[in-house]
Amino acid sequence: MGLEIGYKQTEVGVIPDEWEVAQLSELITYTKGFPFKSSEYQSTGIRVLRVSDTTYDSIKAEDAIYVSDRNVSKYANWQLKEHDLIVSTVGSKPPMYDSMVGKVILIDHSHKNMLLNQNAVLLRDRNHREYVQRILLNNLRTKRYFSHIEAIFRGNANQASVTLKELFQFRISLPLDDTEMRAIATALSDVDSLIAGLEKLIVKKRDLKQAIMQQLLTGQTRLPGFSGAWSVRGLGDISEIEMGQSPSSVNYNSKGQGLPLIQGNADIRDRQTIKRVFTTKITKQGKLGDVLLSVRAPVGEVARATFDFCIGRGVCVVRTSNDFIYHALIYLEPSWERISKGSTFDSVNSTDVAAVQIAVPNDFSEQVAIAAALSDIDAELSALEFRFKKTLDLKQGMMQELLTGRTRLV
Structure with missing residues (x-):
């Protein structure tokens, strides 16, 4: 297949005739x-x-x-x-x-x-x-x-x-024409400005969420219609905790056979489980929607299961009837450093996890309302992050088109 008219082959690929390398x-x-x-x-x-x-x-x-x-x-x-x-x-x-x-x-x-x-x-x-x-x-x-x-x-x-x-x-x-170079630079700069603006929005939204979590999850600010008492409870008293157990590595594979094995932070991205290693032997099974808590370094990181999985030894599953505990555990992430232990790397056991103290509204409907408010903010954050990633992809595509002359602006 021949070159398109107006283009030439160079050591960096096909570029317009009016460009140089x-x-x-x-x-x-x-x-x-x-x-x-x-x-x-x-x-x-x-x-x-x-x-x-x-x-x-x-x-x-x-x-x-x-x-x-x-x-x-x-x-x-x-x-x-x-x-x-x-x-x-x-x-x-x-x-x-x-x-x-x-x-x-x-x-x-x-x-x-x-x-x-x-x-x-x-x-x-x-x-x-x-x-x-x-x-x-x-x-x-x-x-x-x-x-x-x-x-x-x-x-x-x-x-x-x-x-x-x-x-x-x-x-x-590069184009030989300064006007074309200016146009390319301006187009790329405009997208960079959009990306920077989205980054600032995401940071602002995350800071806002942190502030709202501090208010709502401690009872400092109450949602309309709620005024009942709160109690401090051990996590083991208000949830079902299942510690992980990794199967033998002879059962591992990367071909999708069995269930994904979630055994630590390497299997979690953006608070969601990812499929990396599979196992044909299921020691303990987690379900779609389960809340996961890392019990090995870094201890206390929280995620949500996006599929059924095998629970590895580096995580545990925390099951409750609503999402209040999920958000409370995220808020408590920084506090785990005080109770984690281990000579080689930090870790916690089932007793440590069950003993974690969480302030909880006695009124179940208030728990649900707080969880819904925080989940709404998470949804807004996810939409911003999705738009940010899409804009990054757009930038990559623009770079490929504009920096090779495949798409011309003048």
């Missing part, structure tokens, strides 16, 4: 991070940006370090500007994105003027064009770029590094 080294200037001495660090001044301060796409606020602002002129070459790109040259191998060697961060207005520490490199478009920075950023978050990092990193999975020579050999396709 260039190595990253041909497009940017760079500055290696400065090796600041720990003896210079202090609690105030100008912040020093370390690789450990970054995630896949953001800069963490906690555990920041600073150097004296009296030395700012001394470090002018390493002072970051808005729209700078920062690439880590050490880290872990893909796909451990938050700690990945080669991950790239775009400096926004709130993080400008920081000083770049060693083990990272500052990239700037040779012609100082903000829209080109945006295009470079998106190219450095493609699957093709991750494959390039996979091919060039040295070391092991958790202690990987890349050389600048090999990093800068990554090839990027």
Whole structure:
């Protein structure tokens, strides 16, 4: 099958005739991070940006370090500007994105003027064009770029590094027309803004839920129509608790034979069970809708079963007649650290679980009403998270189309 008219085959794939392919080294200037001495660090001044301060796409606020602002002129070459790109040259191998060697961060207005520490490199478009920075950023978050990092990193999975020579050999396709580059950058930036807005909404909704849980699950705020007394009860007195028991590993398979085995947090994602390992021998059976509680590190995490399953030793099942206890256990998650124990890793037993104290309305209908109110918030959160994931998928599709010229904007 021949090429479509107006397109050509290149080392990075099929691109429009009016586009070119260039190595990253041909497009940017760079500055290696400065090796600041720990003896210079202090609690105030100008912040020093370390690789450990970054995630896949953001800069963490906690555990920041600073150097004296009296030395700012001394470090002018390493002072970051808005729209700078920062690439880590050490880290872990893909796909451990938050700690990945080669991950790239775009400096926004709130993080400008920081000083770049060693083990990272500052990239700037040779012609100082903000829209080109945006295009470079998106190219450095493609699957093709991750494959390039996979091919060039040295070391092991958790202690990987890349050389600048090999990093800068990554090839990027670009339109020759500045107008088209601006249009691509604007389209991708608009979607990034939508994603950032959804992230903020999700964080705000989660914070709101936490505040409402604190009010409703402690009786500090009462729903309309309720004024009855509450009691503090042991979990074992108000629910049925079934501890897990893992079958022998000779019964495990990945072919879907038997039931999914849920034996710990590796089998749970976003508070829902996932199918990872199956077992043909069922020691104890859990049911769709059961509430699960992890009893091995990290202890106390709560989930809901989305299918029938075999209850492994790393979890227990808590069964009640309504969802009040499910929400109460989520609210109590941070408190498990006080009672978990174990020399190798934290764990709790059936006695520990049964003894957990929970404040409960004596009126069953109030329990149901509180559970319904919190479930409504969960549903709103789930809708936002679904929209967020769909928007991320949209962004990936746009990157594939726009960064290869498959879809043209001008």
